[in-house]
Amino acid sequence: MPVETELYELLGVPADATEDEIKRAYRKKAKEHHPDKNPNDPEASQKFQEMAAAYEILSDSNKREIYDSYGMEGVAGRGAAAGGPGGMDAADVFEHFFGGSGMNFAFDFGAGSRGSRRRPSSDSIIEYDVTLEDLYNGKSVKMNMEREVVCEPCKGSGTRGNAKPKKCVKCEGKGWTFVHTQVGPSQLATSRAMCSECDGEGEKLKEKDRCKKCKGEKTVKEKTRQEIHIEKGMSDGQRIVLAGAGDQVPGSPPGDVVFVLKLKQHESFERSGNDLLTTVKVTLSEALLGFSRILVTHLDSRGVRVSSPSGKVIKFGDTIVLRGEGMPVYKRSSDKGDLYVVFQIEMPDEVWLQSADRAALERVLPPKKAEVEPKPPVVDEADYEECDIADFGDDEDTWEDEDDEDDFHPGMGEEPECRQQ
Numbered sequence: 001m002p003v004e005t006e007l008y009e010l011l012g013v014p015a016d017a018t019e020d021e022i023k024r025a026y027r028k029k030a031k032e033h034h035p036d037k038n039p040n041d042p043e044a045s046q047k048f049q050e051m052a053a054a055y056e057i058l059s060d061s062n063k064r065e066i067y068d069s070y071g072m073e074g075v076a077g078r079g080a081a082a083g084g085p086g087g088m089d090a091a092d093v094f095e096h097f098f099g100g101s102g103m104n105f106a107f108d109f110g111a112g113s114r115g116s117r118r119r120p121s122s123d124s125i126i127e128y129d130v131t132l133e134d135l136y137n138g139k140s141v142k143m144n145m146e147r148e149v150v151c152e153p154c155k156g157s158g159t160r161g162n163a164k165p166k167k168c169v170k171c172e173g174k175g176w177t178f179v180h181t182q183v184g185p186s187q188l189a190t191s192r193a194m195c196s197e198c199d200g201e202g203e204k205l206k207e208k209d210r211c212k213k214c215k216g217e218k219t220v221k222e223k224t225r226q227e228i229h230i231e232k233g234m235s236d237g238q239r240i241v242l243a244g245a246g247d248q249v250p251g252s253p254p255g256d257v258v259f260v261l262k263l264k265q266h267e268s269f270e271r272s273g274n275d276l277l278t279t280v281k282v283t284l285s286e287a288l289l290g291f292s293r294i295l296v297t298h299l300d301s302r303g304v305r306v307s308s309p310s311g312k313v314i315k316f317g318d319t320i321v322l323r324g325e326g327m328p329v330y331k332r333s334s335d336k337g338d339l340y341v342v343f344q345i346e347m348p349d350e351v352w353l354q355s356a357d358r359a360a361l362e363r364v365l366p367p368k369k370a371e372v373e374p375k376p377p378v379v380d381e382a383d384y385e386e387c388d389i390a391d392f393g394d395d396e397d398t399w400e401d402e403d404d405e406d407d408f409h410p411g412m413g414e415e416p417e418c419r420q421q
């Protein structure tokens with residue numbers, strides 16, 4: 001048995017009607033109530049649209065199932081969660097159906113005859129910043145939060161003792177009232193608006209009959225302490241769901257608290273899937289003569305020692321892979337990806353050169369380049385002037401603001417400074 005039957009009643013079919021029966025009932029009713037056929041009935045277009053909306057839901061087996069289980073609130077909330085355009089509420093659903101139909105229409109189904117304006121309790125989505133270290137090592141975080149819980153003394157009724165809310169006089173218990181808006185010289189649009197007297201509840205509780213603790217609000221704020229477990233190998237954007245830890249609403253299941261991990265950029269490591277990438281500077285002598293040292297300090301503060309094979313010359317941009325030193329695989333954290341290391345060669349500076357035996361250097365280093373052969377017929381002299389590569393092409397766009405930040409990245413030499421060992 002469906003929790004609500006309003007839509008079935010609109011089409012005049014029983015709740016167990018077949019798809020075909022619903023279709024036939026709608027066609028008949030739609031013809032009957034078409035605004036063109038009822039020019040003197042201000043409510044005709046409204047009725048017509050309500051039926052179209054009811055048909056839209058009941059003719060879609062998915063939506064009908066949701067409606068049967070959760071009512072109109074379910075179609076508004078869960079329906080959207082189940083693949084619809086995100087976050088539509090009942091009014092949006094209607095706008096969506098009728099937008100561009102040329103008829104001015106606003107309708108809040110949530111404030112329907114059942115006298116409830118409550119939406120299903122929504123999930124709390126919280127963005128949570130994590131470091132690559134957190135995702136590598138795993139981490140548990142405790143945090144203080146506040147949520148709405150059903151008021152204990154009144155059990156979520158909002159009333160004091162056995163007091164009963166009275167039917168709202170203004171809207172006669174419907175929770176909404178008709179509003180007429182001028183939309184053109186001779187055109188009046190009729191729409192429903194939530195009753196301001198009862199806030200769409202259809203009933204009202206006298207001041208003195210309200211629960212003392214929640215003041216008739218049915219829920220109270222409660223401080224809670226939540227713990228989330230960031231597991232090894234989790235990724236940027238991954239969601240950690242604390243089911244039922246969200247706000248409570250009387251008569252509906254509580255919402256979830258959803259943490260969405262947001263990875264902060266790391267200064268030394270870059271992640272792709274389960275692999276990691278880092279850049280390491282080696283000195284000129286290491287590049288020529290080899291090394292055996294801690295090359296990388298890992299995300300768990302562990303040093304990783306690497307020895308280069310003897311006789312190997314490392315060139316700028318050479319890459320090695322350290323197998324099994326990548327990220328732990330999510331849910332299989334004993335397995336790890338690989339760590340890619342890109343080499344940069346750190347050249348010695350002028351201070352070193354001043355103290356060096358240049359003649360000896362010349363003897364041991366490979367010879368300088370000879371003049372090009374055959375010699376070009378014309379050779380000019382040019383000055384050696386150091387410059388900033390960012391100035392390249394600058395004379396082309398003189399109209400640009402001189403202070404403009406330049407985004408030029410001249411290759412790997414400008415990569416973020418890596419951890420020097």
Ligand SMILES: [Zn+2]
Binds near residue numbers: 168171172174199
């Ligand atoms: Zn009212």
Ligand SMILES: [Zn+2]
Binds near residue numbers: 151153156158
């Ligand atoms: Zn209460």
